[in-house]
Structures are given as structure tokens and as C-alpha cells.
Amino acid sequence: MKFLVRRRFLALLTLTVAIVGLAAPAYAQWPSRSRSAQILAVDVLDVGQGDAILVRSPEGKTALIDAGPTRDGAAQLLRDKGIEAIDIVVVTHHHLDHHGGMETVVREFRPRYFVATNSSHTSKSYLKLLQTVKSEGVTAVVPTSKPRRIELGSVSLTILPQPPEDPKEENDNSIGIRLQYGGFSMLMTGDSEPPSRRWWTANCPELLRDCSVLKLAHHGSHNGTDASWLDLVRPEMAVVSVAKINSYGHPHSETLELLRATQIPLVRTDQWGTITLVSDGETWNLVSSSLARRRSPRDDSRIANGASERVGARSSRRR
Numbered sequence: 001m002k003f004l005v006r007r008r009f010l011a012l013l014t015l016t017v018a019i020v021g022l023a024a025p026a027y028a029q030w031p032s033r034s035r036s037a038q039i040l041a042v043d044v045l046d047v048g049q050g051d052a053i054l055v056r057s058p059e060g061k062t063a064l065i066d067a068g069p070t071r072d073g074a075a076q077l078l079r080d081k082g083i084e085a086i087d088i089v090v091v092t093h094h095h096l097d098h099h100g101g102m103e104t105v106v107r108e109f110r111p112r113y114f115v116a117t118n119s120s121h122t123s124k125s126y127l128k129l130l131q132t133v134k135s136e137g138v139t140a141v142v143p144t145s146k147p148r149r150i151e152l153g154s155v156s157l158t159i160l161p162q163p164p165e166d167p168k169e170e171n172d173n174s175i176g177i178r179l180q181y182g183g184f185s186m187l188m189t190g191d192s193e194p195p196s197r198r199w200w201t202a203n204c205p206e207l208l209r210d211c212s213v214l215k216l217a218h219h220g221s222h223n224g225t226d227a228s229w230l231d232l233v234r235p236e237m238a239v240v241s242v243a244k245i246n247s248y249g250h251p252h253s254e255t256l257e258l259l260r261a262t263q264i265p266l267v268r269t270d271q272w273g274t275i276t277l278v279s280d281g282e283t284w285n286l287v288s289s290s291l292a293r294r295r296s297p298r299d300d301s302r303i304a305n306g307a308s309e310r311v312g313a314r315s316s317r318r319r
Helices: 033-037 073-080 102-109 124-135 194-203 227-233 253-261 297-304
Strands: 002-007 040-044 053-056 062-065 088-090 113-115 139-141 148-152 155-159 177-181 184-188 213-215 237-240 266-268 275-279 283-287
Touching: 062 148, 073 102, 088 102, 102 124, 194 227, 227 253
Parallel strands: 062 088, 088 113, 113 139, 184 213, 213 237, 237 266
Antiparallel strands: 002 283, 040 053, 040 275, 053 062, 148 155, 155 177, 177 184, 275 283
């Protein structure tokens, strides 16, 4: 079932650096109409208290952004979806809840590119991942002070410029990514905190504005978003990856209240499980095998409030 149709036509980003010519992996179990209708699929995978986002282009090319906290969690979800290969993997920063499953993914799905920062903050588990990347012959790509565009078929993943200094807090080393497919866009910034957001706002605001979907940073923590950030990004919907039971209190009550105040619907993995977004480049839909059903526009507030029945059909008009 589908809901939440969006129609937006944004100018495609033009940036200086591209990684092109990725080999298309073989994967199945996605509706056959995706080949004729040119459907992009983005899965915010339910990996518990961590992040893992799968991107599947209309041409069948794939990217995995983070891989959750556990060794086999993300890999099993990829197997369940019939994924046999990954073209690009990204580790947004060096914390275990984002790279814990990446070593298994690299060994089994043999990506061509591994995107990560050269942050000085590291751990034994992350160093082991780097050894695996090297031994498997995966090409490492490090973000720079300039934007970098990765071409995933007709989908662009733009790596936001990296701040020039190595922050004291590893969360502020997080890689930011803007996904663009025609008029659909999604902004993902790992566990970034206020210093990162201020730097990006000052240095690349054009890459942040008017996104269809915002992945809340730092699992909906109180420091993962703020009013000025939402005013710039202006998302039509927010998603968050969080465990049902977590000791951090994520998503934070301040974040939930901010979303309510700005009338931005929130969809959560702890309530939905894996969240799947699809787009043909002109419209986009949130799909669910069992939970979604159409509701009236006034029921959108129930999504932001975290209600168990959380589906709304909003107009495409901007707030």
C-alpha cells in the first residue's frame, strides 16, 4: 500500500567530482514495474539502535549508508531483500552503531567503493574494518572540503563538504549526504551535532534546502536537530532509526515537540520496522506491507506524536 504522494520539481545539483561507471549488481524481489517505471527505493533498515540505509537506483545500482551495530544485522536484512551485491558503502562516522555490521557487508557483498572519513577517532573494531576493506580490494574514498557527487545510475549522492578541522566529538565528523532523484531528495547527516550543522549552513546551504525527507541526525537526540535547521531543510517528512527500548531516550521529547510545532510528520523504525520510500523522480511514496493505510490530512499530527496508527496523505503544497 502507498501513501503520502509528493510532487516536487527541484533543479538537479551540478558539482565538480563524480564517481561513475559502477557495475550493476544482481538483485531480485522488487516489483517488476520498477524497471519500466524507473523507481528509486530507499530503505531505512530496522537495525535497532543504529543506522543503516539502503539505496537502490532504477538501474539496479546500490549503496549502503552505515550498517548498524551488530555484526550480521544489516547483512541479513540485505539477504532478506534479495540483494547480492553492493556498489558503494558509506560509514558516516566511526561509532560502532554505524559500522558494526559493515565488515560482514564488505566481505559478503564486495562493494567497489568504501566512503569514510580519516577521523583520528578510532577503535579496534573500526581498524579491523579498514583491514577488511584493504584485503578485499575495495577502493577507499575520503570526503574533502569540496562537495563530491557519486553517480548511482540516475541517482546522485552528493557528499557534503567536510569541515577542515578534526572535531573533538566524533559525531561532528559525520559525513553528510544529499540524495537526489529528479524532484525527490533526502538528507542524511549521520550523528551530526550543532557545530557540523552550523558549518554546513554557512558553507553549503544550497545542498541542504528543501529536501523531501530528512533522516534525523543522532537518532532524534535533542542535539540532532533544531528549529533553524528545519527551517533551512524544510522537509516534508522526517524519519528516524531507533531501537524500541534504548537507554538514551531517543527520540528526545524536545525533538518530538519541535516536529509537532513545525507540522513535520515523523516515521520511526521502532514503530514501523524498516521504512521504505519509493520515487519515480516526480512523485514519492512511503510504502509498508501491512501498517500503511490512508488517513485524512488532519491525522498527520498523529505521526509526529508517535501514535501507533501513523499514516497520512498530505498535499504537496509547501508549509
